[in-house]
Amino acid sequence: MLEVAELEVRYGAVRAVRGVTLRVAKGELVTLLGANGAGKSSTLMCIAGALRATGGTIRLGDEEVTAASPEAMVRRGVATVPEARNVFPDLTVAENLRLGAYVKRRDRTAVAEQRDRMLQLFPRLAERSEQPAGTLSGGEQQMLVIARAMMSQPSILLLDEPSLGLAPTIVDQIFELIQALRRSGLTILLVEQNAAKALAIADRAYVMRLGRIAAEGSASEISAATDLHSLYLGG
């Protein structure tokens, strides 16, 4: 469904992503692991259209989308949850969700149904619907950005470090929610530093090191073959 080939991203003279090739099939949960600075987020942001690739191709189904804008990617069914929980702090929870449905705004019944589904999945958000998103806790904000991305009814969800900076119990909740979304048929590409957690729920995994794919395989193969600590340390 999503195919990335020989992707390259440069920040000035620095090559952050050097020839990354990866593939996510329909219905799969694929995780992209690696230490800080390995190029995971750059790869993800490039697929989302928020970063311009300096080389390589990104294909979605039969279509090449390498140079597509972020808004065009959302229209094609690719929703992104970037790192750092980008809620709109001054907008209420309800307004954040409404904006998430921007590309589907003409189909009011479908949007209302999707919102009900999301509020069922994230009951905390239903309670805080009229609060400014900036007043939510970190975990609630993470739930909000995931729910907001889901409002566009995507076929593939790109998640960038959803566990970052959250308490362990909240991390467990977030991972359960990711699994629930996956069970509903969603295709997911999950970027994580928390390798053990990510491998526990993923089908397949890629390990990035210094901008390249250093290893790939099924989640169990990667768990068995890789010293997980080295992922954190970048060794």
Place this chain on the structure above:
Amino acid sequence: MRFTIQFVVDVLSLGGAYALMALGLVIVFGILRLVNFAYGELIMVAGYTMFLVSGSGLPWLVMALVAVVMAILAGIATDYVAFRPVRAKSVTAVLITSFAFSTLLQNAALLFISPRPRVVPLPAIFSQTVQIGGVITPLRNIITIITTVVLLALFAFLMRRTVLGIAMRAAATNFTMARMLGVPANLIVSSAFAISGFLGGIVGLLWIGRIGTVVPGIGLEPLLIAFIATVIGGMRSLTGAVLGGFVLAFIDTGLNYTLPQDLLKFRDAFTFSLVILILLVRPEGLIRGPASGQRT
């Protein structure tokens, strides 16, 4: 009592005009973090449109509508000509292109119309007076206040209740994130310029209603007022822009009432001194805007 009513009417009518001017400037600044220096020319465009259609024999309201539409189109043209080609590249470039577009419009008016003031048609109610609580005041002050209330209500509705308004508020906080939800960048920016043109056009009519004529440089003072009002109120906040407009009008009117005749011609010096004092206490303006943001 009479004095109070007079003062309040003056502050509210002047403040209303200032607030609308500031809002038109800050709506674009909030999203792009760039001051549109061609903003004053939107007012000029509205004025000259009135002058050009004055011989048409159309009812005044229709002419006013045409003028506002032209201001909106001029606003959108500013985006296409001065901002869109360079906004992703360099702040300096946009600064220069927006100045250039401003100069271009002013010189077009100089060259094709006239450097001398041109009379703008005004309906009779703009020169009539009305008595409120024993105070005689020009009716146009009341018109300005009512227009301000209606436009602010309309603006609040747009920004709070419509998807476009919510998207614009979101884009003012984090443009890239808004785009990653499928909000098209160009639509948001063009809408901001269209709203800026709409406000500029209406303010232009009210502003010119005070003077009765239009000259090529008419936009400079409103641009300056709008800029100062937004600096007082906080460059990033829509509410702040409105508040800043009223504060500035309060200062101006207060000085008009209290300064002796000889000093009145230096009123702006006193106004700016007070603005500096406000900024010393609140360097970010009276109201802080949303947390962080970036340009596309």
